[in-house]
Amino acid sequence: MRMHRRTLLALAVFTGLTAPSMALAADDTIKIGLLATFEGPFTVLGEDGERGAMTAVAEMNGTVAGKKIEIVKGSSDASPDSAVRAARKLVEQDGVKVLVGPLSGDEGIAVKDYAKTQPNVTFINGTSAAQDTTLRDPAENFFRFSTDGAQWMAGLGTYAFKDKGYKKVATVAEDYSFPYTQVFGFMAEFCKAGGHVPSKSWVPIGNKDFSSVIAAIPEDVDAIYVALGGADAVNFLTQYQQGGGTAPLIGGSITVDQTVLTSKGKLKEVLKGTPSAGPTADTNDAPAWKAFVEAYKKQPGAFPSPSLFAHGYYVDMKATLLGLDQVGGDVSDGGKKLRDALSKLSFDTPTGKVSLDKNRNAIADIFLTEVTEGADGNLLNKLVKVVPQVNQTLGIPEDEFMKLGAVNRENPSCP
DSSP, X not given: OHHHHHHXXXXXXXXXXXXXXXXXXXXXXXXXXXXXXXXXXXXXXXXXXXXXXXXXHHHTTTEETTEEEEEEEEEEOSSHHHHHHXXXXXIIISOOSEEEOOOSHHHHXXXXXXXXXXXXXXXXXXXXXXXXXXXXXOOTTEEBSSXXXXXXXXXXXXXXXXXSOOOEEEEEEXXXXXXXXXXXXXXXXXXXXXXXXXXXXXXXXXXXXXXXHHHHSOTTOSEEEEXXXXXXXXXXXXXXXXXXXXXXXXXXXXTTSHHHHXXXXXXXXXXXXXXXXXXXXXXXXXXXXXXXXXXXXXXTTOXXXXXXXXXXXXXXXXXXXXXXXXTTTOOTTTTHHHHHHHHXXXXXXXXXXXXXXTTSBEEEEEEEEEEEEOTTSOEEEEEEEEEEEEOTTTTSOHHHXXXXXXXXXXXXXXX
């Protein structure tokens, strides 16, 4: 240790660096933590989330408020424990005062709870979309500009009932908070329209064998609503197709995302025509979306079109940078000015205007889509309809919405 100090002193004398000038060098950089799933079954999702975040950084030429942006990565495997461990390392060892992430539902609830123990750190979501990350018992220093999984379902339940004519639907989804939120959002409309859901199947993340799940689906349903992500979606859809399944599908947002549509195999015939809804549509012809797609494609390993994870991390990182720019990159007050700026922030994204409600959750446009084959043979989500400015209570007065209860395996129900 003594030798290390002498070395530092000699270096300072040699280079002419004094203590104030060394401090200035540190002040010229702003460190941002980037937490995503770079391990486990959602790895491909996390990698595309990183592409989205770095698209926003590139858009700012790697600087904000005259300071160089330094990204410090943290990796999780989609489990709450791993997400908190990664967040804790970024905050308590790497010293980040601003953290963007995590990616998955249960991770978001866990990081929200951790945020309450770090009041001088500002947390901005990645793509975690469980409803209760912000709706119930929110953290004052946790912001979500990327909406939740129930919001992403806006328009789908009504479309499935009225336009597709499905009256009876079975659901298959992973067994954690985000799929609970997606099923809630779909059923909120579908059940209200008169539809019935006689069967729900919940499966663990990383499930390999779906034979018993497929066998348990009632034969008399009109369609199957599937809310599985990454490798889970690919495994289910492959086994369903190999098993001779013929019922039409309705897609959860990440089930028909580019992270699944670009998978190799015989999934095309299964997925074509599948309706879904979410924060993006591949065939959106808005100039802002087209510009975003071109910028995103400059990232290494980019898909033909950005996944919703790239979009979500882009939006949340862009909000972070806009907020930091407004406060001159100054978080020396424990981030109070930054959080005040973020709370009031409203800006145009590649998918329309986004602003926050009182719980710091986004209000934004949602896109109703159907899977189609593009001219190049790739599968795309074709835009069917835009549902404008969807809030977290799905347009229902807040007191009435809260009476519907928290999302879980049993709620809602319309057998």
